[in-house]
Amino acid sequence: xxxxxxxxxxxxxxxxxxxxxxxxxxxxxxxxxxxxxxxxxxxxxxxxxxxxxxxxxxxxxxxxxxxxxxxxxxxxxxxxxxxxxxxxxxxxxxxxxxxxxxxxxxxxxxxxxxxxxxxxxxxxxxxxxxxxxxxxxxxxxxxxxxxxxxxxxxxxxxxxxxxxxxxxxxxxxxxxxxxxxxxxxxxxxxxxxxxxxxxxxxxxxxxxxxxxxxxxxxxxxxxxxxxxxxxxxxxxxxxxxxxxxxxxxxxxxxxxxxxxxxxxxxxxxxxxxxxxxxxxxxxxxxxxxxxxxxxxxxxxxxxxxxxxxxxxxxxxxxxxxxxxxxxxxxxxxxxxxxxxxxxxxxxxxxxxxxxxxxxxxxxxxxxxxxxxxxxxxxxxxxxxxxxxxxxxxxxxxxxxxxxxxxxxxxxxxxxxxxxxxxxxxxxxxxxxxxxxxxxxxxxxxxxx
Numbered sequence: 001x002x003x004x005x006x007x008x009x010x011x012x013x014x015x016x017x018x019x020x021x022x023x024x025x026x027x028x029x030x031x032x033x034x035x036x037x038x039x040x041x042x043x044x045x046x047x048x049x050x051x052x053x054x055x056x057x058x059x060x061x062x063x064x065x066x067x068x069x070x071x072x073x074x075x076x077x078x079x080x081x082x083x084x085x086x087x088x089x090x091x092x093x094x095x096x097x098x099x100x101x102x103x104x105x106x107x108x109x110x111x112x113x114x115x116x117x118x119x120x121x122x123x124x125x126x127x128x129x130x131x132x133x134x135x136x137x138x139x140x141x142x143x144x145x146x147x148x149x150x151x152x153x154x155x156x157x158x159x160x161x162x163x164x165x166x167x168x169x170x171x172x173x174x175x176x177x178x179x180x181x182x183x184x185x186x187x188x189x190x191x192x193x194x195x196x197x198x199x200x201x202x203x204x205x206x207x208x209x210x211x212x213x214x215x216x217x218x219x220x221x222x223x224x225x226x227x228x229x230x231x232x233x234x235x236x237x238x239x240x241x242x243x244x245x246x247x248x249x250x251x252x253x254x255x256x257x258x259x260x261x262x263x264x265x266x267x268x269x270x271x272x273x274x275x276x277x278x279x280x281x282x283x284x285x286x287x288x289x290x291x292x293x294x295x296x297x298x299x300x301x302x303x304x305x306x307x308x309x310x311x312x313x314x315x316x317x318x319x320x321x322x323x324x325x326x327x328x329x330x331x332x333x334x335x336x337x338x339x340x341x342x343x344x345x346x347x348x349x350x351x352x353x354x355x356x357x358x359x360x361x362x363x364x365x366x367x368x369x370x371x372x373x374x375x376x377x378x379x380x381x382x383x384x385x386x387x388x389x390x391x392x393x394x395x396x397x398x399x400x401x402x403x404x405x406x407x408x409x410x411x412x413x414x415x416x417x418x419x420x421x422x423x424x425x426x427x428x429x430x431x432x433x434x435x436x437x438x439x440x441x442x443x444x445x446x447x448x
Contacts, residue, residue: 012206013092015119016101017112019130019179021172023142023165025195025221026131030103031379031404036215036352039345039376042098042208047088049104053080054151061152063167068175085115089122099208100124107176109183116187127209128189129216130179135194142221149401195220218356225270226355226377226398227263227362228370231281232256233392233416236309240417240428243301243308248284251414255393256285258412262395263289263362266410275299275351276364286364298347301366305338312426327423330386341386344372352376367419377405387423389430392416 016033018026030046037044058065058076065073081104088100106112112128119126133139143165146153153161179189181202190213191200199217204210232252236244248256263272272291276282277299286293307315307322316323319336326333334340348369355361363373367390375385377398393416399406420430 012208013097013124014099014206014208014212015088015115015124015126016099016212017106017115017126017128018101018103019106019112019128019189020132021107021176022105022169023139023146024131024133025142026105027103028221028401029129029131029192029216029219030101032219032356033099033101033212033215035376035379037099037212038379039352039382040349041342041382043096044099044101045088045091045095045097046101046103047084047091049077049081049084049102050150050152052084053077056080056083059151060154060156063164063171066168066171068171081111085118089118089124092122092124099212105172107172109177125206125209126188127204127212128179128184128187129212130189130191131195132178132191133194135197138194138221141223145401149404190216192216215353215356218353220357222359224359224400225267226360226400227266227272228373228396228398229259229285229362229364229394230367230370230390230392231279231285231364232259234281237392237417237419240311240313241309242312243304245280247280251393251416252281252285254414255412255416256288258414259285259364259395260288260290262410262412266395266397266408267360267362270360272360272362273358274362274364277301277366277369279366282364282366289362291362296351298351299363299365299369302341302344302368303335303338305335307335307338312421312428316426323426329383330423331382341368341372341382344368345375348372348376378407389420392419 016030018030020026027048030048034044034046053076056076056079058073061073064070066077068074084102084104088097088102091097091100102115106115116126143162146165153165156164179187179191181200185202188203188205188209190202190204193199196217196219201213204213232248232255234246234252235249236242236246237252238249274286274289274291274293276286276293276295278295278297279300282299283295304310307319310318312323322336331341334343351373368386370390371385371388374380374388374390375382377400380388393412393414395410395412397408397410418429421428422430
């Protein structure tokens with residue numbers, strides 16, 4: 001539980017200052033850090049200078065806008081970073097922020113010195129994070145991602161966008177001063193060379209900084225997919241019981257037989273590894289998948305403690321105070337002798353770390369566990385994550401991208417019961433209002 005008290009114990013505020021040329025994955029890394037820390041209950045927020053620049057009148061700039069000799073453009077860009085930093089400082093004070101991330105190129109020592117001074121004056125620890133890259137294939141792949149996702153190139157011909165972006169990089173290269181151990185030996189920094197090919201770490205002094213370093217060392221920005229599926233319908237599902245280690249129902253077995261076809265249609269010839277929990281129903285669901293399989297105890301369903309094997313009606317009748325308490329704060333509520341959603345997040349952290357290191361993974365697991373994994377990838381607030389609807393007999397494909405995670409759901413068209421319980425009732429089933437409320441979380445619509 002120590003990870004949740006680190007900020008209060010150390011009374012520490014950190015500013016992660018991104019450094020690097022365009023198309024080096026800085027925004028991707030920034031967003032990943034925010035999602036990871038927020039998922040661990042550490043208040044984090046990203047301040048993207050490009051967004052500020054677009055707000056003050058430079059929405060679709062050409063490469064010439066980024067020429068450091070262009071005085072008017074330079075003034076606008078400096079104004080954008082000033083506004084971003086002012087908002088970040090206000091966030092630290094007003095919202096008790098712990099880790100702010102300044103997502104910008106910050107390519108010159110003069111810019112970094114200014115940020116360093118400002119942080120020191122406000123009792124904030126600056127930590128510089130440079131993404132340095134000379135892998136041309138990786139750079140071109142990042143450019144392709146930027147030109148399709150960045151608001152700067154919305155509606156622009158792809159070839160023109162690529163040409164312009166390469167010119168933009170050239171403007172920055174003329175003034176770029178990378179971090180190095182000679183000039184910057186007194187700074188706290190981590191330098192990622194070609195993402196994780198080599199990592200240089202300097203003057204990391206606190207527990208929270210070390211956590212961030214360990215996390216980014218596990219990241220990669222190669223294209224990949226993650227497939228998620230609940231187990232097939234179980235006998236306990238049909239009987240409306242929670243927990244347990246029951247076998248699949250006949251319809252659940254149909255889903256297990258159909259799953260290889262769904263995966264093949266979505267993944268093609270991709271080389272996958274299947275991760276399951278140690279429970280019977282996930283093993284049975286994955287039994288026909290022709291891929292390497294690993295079992296993870298950490299993927300087991302949320303432990304319902306004394307309520308294991310009961311229906312919600314039985315829980316409401318036997319433990320009415322617990323039933324009400326769980327509805328009031330489902331994320332924090334811990335079943336007597338069992339777990340809370342927060343407990344599940346703690347045991348899932350090694351899973352998340354390993355997921356970030358891997359290429360293509362298919363996870364067959366349970367409703368509460370998938371809600372926690374979803375919350376991580378989709379940046380869902382903790383209080384909302386336990387109420388997301390994760391239906392049975394549906395394969396979900398996640399594609400992590402620089403500006404969010406794209407989601408696609410593939411239904412097996414095999415009937416199954418609903419195991420969704422709305423707040424304030426012991427009955428199972430999803431209302432139209434509730435389905436609409438959480439649709440965006442499940443499809444990626446409306447931003448991530």
